[in-house]
Amino acid sequence: MAASESGDSSSSPTNANQTLIIHCSVDDESASTSKVIITGFIKYSYRHLYFYTKKGKVVEKDPCCILDFYVLETIQRKGIGHQLLEHVLAIESDRTGVGSFDQCCYDRPSPKLIAFIKKNYKSTKENLQPNKFMIFDQFINQLG
Numbered sequence: 001m002a003a004s005e006s007g008d009s010s011s012s013p014t015n016a017n018q019t020l021i022i023h024c025s026v027d028d029e030s031a032s033t034s035k036v037i038i039t040g041f042i043k044y045s046y047r048h049l050y051f052y053t054k055k056g057k058v059v060e061k062d063p064c065c066i067l068d069f070y071v072l073e074t075i076q077r078k079g080i081g082h083q084l085l086e087h088v089l090a091i092e093s094d095r096t097g098v099g100s101f102d103q104c105c106y107d108r109p110s111p112k113l114i115a116f117i118k119k120n121y122k123s124t125k126e127n128l129q130p131n132k133f134m135i136f137d138q139f140i141n142q143l144g
Helices: 080-095 111-121 137-143
Strands: 002-006 018-027 035-046 049-052 058-061 064-071 104-107 126-128 133-136
Touching (some): 035 080, 049 133, 064 080, 080 111, 133 137
Parallel strands (some): 064 104
Antiparallel strands (some): 018 035, 035 064, 049 058, 104 133, 126 133
């Protein structure tokens, strides 16, 4: 089950509002009570950022940025993280044309997030920019 919350209904890709998508499950320990457990979440937004190309040129862009991404450790490696990121990509593909993981940038990625992306999306080359956002070769190639 996933819930989505956005701070603004504006369709401008440069607004600073963030969208939070929460993945939940129901824990049925007994027939009389059920608990809803938050099992993961992903938060994203569009940000105005500066990037360096391979040639050292500075380029301004307003990409989709994955700001926070977490799945409960006890249920990792069960596809929930993949579902969350694919849900973001589906929403943004319809809204703005961003439909691939390498069209996004990732804020201060953890080693686990980098390993997750390499495993699920077969990425080979990540690039940590001076602004602490990680981007991929495809993103860099689009910068020029």
